[in-house]
Amino acid sequence: MGRVLYDEWAAYWPEHADQPFADVMNSIKKYVVSNSLQVAEWQNSELISGDVAQKLTDIKAQDGGDIAMSGSPTTVRCRLRRDSRVGG
Numbered sequence: 001m002g003r004v005l006y007d008e009w010a011a012y013w014p015e016h017a018d019q020p021f022a023d024v025m026n027s028i029k030k031y032v033v034s035n036s037l038q039v040a041e042w043q044n045s046e047l048i049s050g051d052v053a054q055k056l057t058d059i060k061a062q063d064g065g066d067i068a069m070s071g072s073p074t075t076v077r078c079r080l081r082r083d084s085r086v087g088g
Contacts, residue, residue, distance in 0.1 A: 001036035001070045010042035031059065031067075 001009070021075040030045040034050050040047040048055045060067060069076060 001030065001032055002074065003032065003037045005032075005070055006032045006034070006040065006042070010040075011013070029064075031056075049053070053057065073077070 009025065013022050016022050026043050028044060030042065031042075032040045032045055032049050033048050035049045037047060045067065047071075056067075
């Protein structure tokens with residue numbers, strides 16, 4: 001996710017642990033794409049900056065299932081451009 005969505009969700013989900021979906025959101029691994037955010041403190045969040053395309057490629061190559069994308073249309077566009085050049 002991008003920084004804006006991260007800021008919104010990190011403020012909301014930890015405070016709404018009583019909602020059924022909160023367990024999923026709070027416990028799942030989250031990657032935050034941002035060059036302006038200095039730290040991602042929400043549980044199980046990892047900040048990604050710099051060569052985002054390469055870092056996402058590295059994450060994608062790991063075991064652990066699918067990666068879902070929420071928000072950050074800039075990252076989606078970048079990923080689609082890179083995938084079309086390197087064949088996925």
